[in-house]
Amino acid sequence: MRISVIGGGYVGLVSSVCLAELGHSVNLIEIDxxxxxxxxxxxxxxxxxxxxxxxxxxxxxxxxxSSDFNSVLVSDITFICVGTPSSSNGSADLSMIKSASISIGYALRGSEKYHVIATKSTVPPGTTQDVVMPLVLKESCLKKQNIGFVMNPEFLREGRAIHDFMRPDRIVIGSDDRKAGDLVETAYSGLNAPIVRTGLTAAEMVKYASNAFLATKISFSNEIGNICKKLSIDVYEVMNGVGLDHRINPHFLNAGVGFGGSCFPKDVSALIHLAECLREDPILLRSVMKINDLQPKRLVDLLEKRIGSLRGKRVAVLGLAFKDNTDDIRDSRSINVILDLIKRGVHIAAYDPKANDSMHSIIPDIDYCHSAAEALNAADACLVMTEWPQFNSLDKEFDLMKSRVIIEGRRILSCNYSEGICW
Incomplete structure (x- = not known):
């Protein structure tokens, strides 16, 4: 099958490579x-x-x-994989979706073959029907029967995206007609996963609801962790018992400094905005975001409680990416913590196995180290912000510190002299 993928970012590049692995001929279209x-x-x-x-x-x-849209005309399916970042009011910015739809429509002018356009980008419910479809039809000058429209959300975890694409929990295909959905389903032949067929708007909501629920589990765990901290209880023991209930399961119950990344913060915010536009009061979702926003401050407050005034102190920050196995710092909790520490006059020595350069591009005026040991040298305290597996083996490196005050925002260390943000 011939496939075009619009957008060479995280989702677009991973999807292109994996679709090629499935045997398709893939053209990745990226304007940069x-x-x-x-x-x-x-x-x-x-x-x-x-x-x-x-x-x-x-x-x-x-x-x-390539940077041109010529391949769209000869493709069977075009996947839209462009970004939908947050606008200032929390809604999803659909400017790249609109631009891609217009370009696809223009490229399809004169087409005589049936073509399917599948949205993979995370978009508010109704976007494929009310934005993508009319723009493509207007620019292509084609009739509706010549083009099928599908919503095919991605469920890729950064750091494990190849695995998630090739071994998915489910494949969701929302379509406006059976023929379009069948063609997209064929593109995934060879993958062993349940196929969920829905309407266009329902498929868009599946993605939003999935991310909102996972974010809710994290904030719930953090709130329980904050209570456990005051009771001197290990929240990980608690959540281990909770997670063994098959109705709950143990995933996303790890308490810590909160969620970040390119999906959860912006998608929950967009869902809140959508609910408010529909005159619904999303009480739970707002609470999820509030808990998440407050967790980094708890970490800094705990640090100040342990070492006193922070002004002039040297603090090692281990982990800058929002999670392990990626260099992505979008909405990383490390950003909030570092900016707070800077305001308090702290000298910061930071280290991440992959994300030093990414963080340097937005916070240049701190010391970036080549190893955890370098960051820990003469430090008054250490904050562990990302659960990189290699941090688990740190031990004697902590002897380099001026004082051994170690606070984990993510539980990863194997030493027994660290303290957790909420355990």
């Missing part, structure tokens, strides 16, 4: 010529485990990148 050249040379523009090897396997064979 620099990214195009990078990808065509076999180098991914993001760090993701296994991505570089799989890209090298398929690039210039059954996968190529």
């Amino acid at each position: 010529d620099g990214k195009v050249a990078y990808i065509n040379s076999g180098r991914p523009t993001i760090f993701e485990e296994g991505l570089e090897e799989m890209l090298a396997k398929h690039i210039n064979c059954n996968l190529k990148a």
Whole structure:
């Protein structure tokens, strides 16, 4: 099958490589010529485990990148994988969705073959029906029977995206007609996963509801953790008992400094905005975000309680990415903590196995170290912000500290002299 993928970002690049792995001929369309050249040379523009090897396997064979939309005309399916960042009011910014839809429609002018356009980007319910469809039909000058529209949300965890694409929990396909949905289902032949068929808008809501529920589990765990902290209870023992209930399950019950990344914060905010536009009061979702916003401050307050005034102190911050196995710092809890520490006059020595450069681009005026040991040297305290597996083996490195005050925002250390934000 011939497939075009619009957008060379996280979702677009991973999807392109994995679709090529499934045997399809894939054209990745990215408007940034620099990214195009990078990808065509076999180098991914993001760090993701296994991505570089799989890209090298398929690039210039059954996968190529370009900055024009010519491949759309000869493709069977075009996947829209562009970003939908938060607007200032919390709603989803659909400008890239609109731009991609217009470009796809223009590229399809004169087409005589049936074509399916599948939205993979996370969009508010109603977007494919009310935004993508009319823009494509207007620009293409084609009749509705010549184009099928599908919503096919992605459920990729950063750091484990290749695994999640090739071994998905489910594949959700929302379509406006059976033929369009069937063609997208065929694109996933070879994957062993339940196929969930819905309408267009329901599929969009599946994505939002999934992310909102996972964010809710995290904030619930953090609130329980904050209570456990005051009772001198290990919240991880509590959540281990809770998670064994099959109605709950143990995933996303790890208490800590809160959630970040490119999905949860913006998607919950967008769902709150959508609910308010529908004159619904999303009490639970607002509470989820409030708990998450307050967790980083709890960490800094705990640090100040342990070492006194922070002004002039040297604090090692281990972990800058919002989670392990990625270099993505979008909405990382480390950002909030570092900015708070800077305001309090702290000298920061930071280290992350992959995300030093990413963080340096937005917070340049702190010390970036080449190792955890370098960051810990002569530090008055240490904050662990990301659950990188290699931090688990740290031990004698803490002897380099001026005082051994170690607070974990993510539970990863194996030493027995650290303290958790809520355990």
